[in-house]
Amino acid sequence: MSRKKTSKSKGASTPAASTLPSANGPRPARSGTARPGPDAPPNGPLQPGRPSLGGGGDFYDVAFKVMLVGDSGVGKTCLLVRFKDGAFLAGTFISTVGIDFRNKVLDVDGVKVKLQMWDTAGQERFRSVTHAYYRDAHALLLLYDVTNKASFDNIQAWLAEIHEYAQHDVALMLLGNKVDSAHERVVKREDGEKLAKEYGLPFMETSAKTGLNVDLAFTAIAKELKQRSMKTPSEPRFRLHDYVKREGRGASCCRP
Numbered sequence: 001m002s003r004k005k006t007s008k009s010k011g012a013s014t015p016a017a018s019t020l021p022s023a024n025g026p027r028p029a030r031s032g033t034a035r036p037g038p039d040a041p042p043n044g045p046l047q048p049g050r051p052s053l054g055g056g057g058d059f060y061d062v063a064f065k066v067m068l069v070g071d072s073g074v075g076k077t078c079l080l081v082r083f084k085d086g087a088f089l090a091g092t093f094i095s096t097v098g099i100d101f102r103n104k105v106l107d108v109d110g111v112k113v114k115l116q117m118w119d120t121a122g123q124e125r126f127r128s129v130t131h132a133y134y135r136d137a138h139a140l141l142l143l144y145d146v147t148n149k150a151s152f153d154n155i156q157a158w159l160a161e162i163h164e165y166a167q168h169d170v171a172l173m174l175l176g177n178k179v180d181s182a183h184e185r186v187v188k189r190e191d192g193e194k195l196a197k198e199y200g201l202p203f204m205e206t207s208a209k210t211g212l213n214v215d216l217a218f219t220a221i222a223k224e225l226k227q228r229s230m231k232t233p234s235e236p237r238f239r240l241h242d243y244v245k246r247e248g249r250g251a252s253c254c255r256p
């Protein structure tokens with residue numbers, strides 16, 4: 001198996017930094033927002049084993065695109081920063097503009113799996129930009145905020161959008177974020193579980209603030225995608241649902 005190099009993640013220092021659709025991809029409806037940066041990822045399927053654009057960085061064996069979606073303010077950018085850099089973006093909320101991305105290479109059972117993670121803007125006005133990216137995503141993390149009922153109620157609308165724009169076999173996981181905010185919680189864990197069950201989705205509660213289940217969410221997706229692309233007949237089937245159920249921790253374990 002050949003080892004490929006991954007490009008460095010782009011502009012990860014500020015959540016406001018945005019990477020807009022690349023020259024290879026469809027143009028957004030709004031003029032003046034599309035300006036591919038030099039490190040912008042190609043808006044086409046990442047082929048397992050294909051070298052990414054740009055120089056430097058780690059080697060990888062297979063690469064996948066993972067997209068984070070959900071209402072504005074649910075914590076998509078914070079979740080990504082927590083996973084990528086192990087830090088929490090506290091303070092002023094800076095809404096993502098257009099689409100941003102970060103890369104991380106994980107070791108999954110001895111295989112280097114590169115996740116190219118796309119952080120979408122939850123705001124309605126950027127929807128046409130993000131629609132263009134769905135079709136190339138191998139996995140989607142769909143977030144709501146347990147302290148915001150509207151973000152939970154909107155999950156069905158997000159699922160309808162995913163159904164319309166994403167690949168039919170996209171790996172999908174539902175995440176209820178901000179469980180560290182126990183006093184402000186308005187969406188019960190059971191409600192999240194019920195909704196996930198209704199749609200047949202793996203589900204976990206997370207906290208970008210404490211890090212609860214954040215690594216697990218991305219690792220589970222990486223395992224699922226790796227298994228799908230490299231499964232050998234002798235290998236037992238990886239079960240995403242069972243894995244997150246078994247490995248996921250409850251909110252009470254990790255309060256700051």
Ligand SMILES: Nc1nc2c(ncn2[C@@H]2O[C@H](COP(=O)(O)OP(=O)(O)OP(=O)(O)O)[C@@H](O)[C@H]2O)c(=O)[nH]1
Pocket residue numbers: 015070071072073074075076077078079089090091092093094095096097120121122123177178179180181206207208209210
């Ligand atoms: N307590 C708590 N606050 C969080 C958590 N995750 C994010 N936040 C806060 O919620 C706000 C929104 O977070 P973002 O990650 O920027 O939200 P987003 O989903 O990326 O929003 P858009 O870019 O507009 O789509 C910020 O003020 C964060 O500090 C969390 O797990 N716990």
Ligand SMILES: [Mg+2]
Pocket residue numbers: 015076077078094095096119120121122
């Ligand atoms: Mg954001």
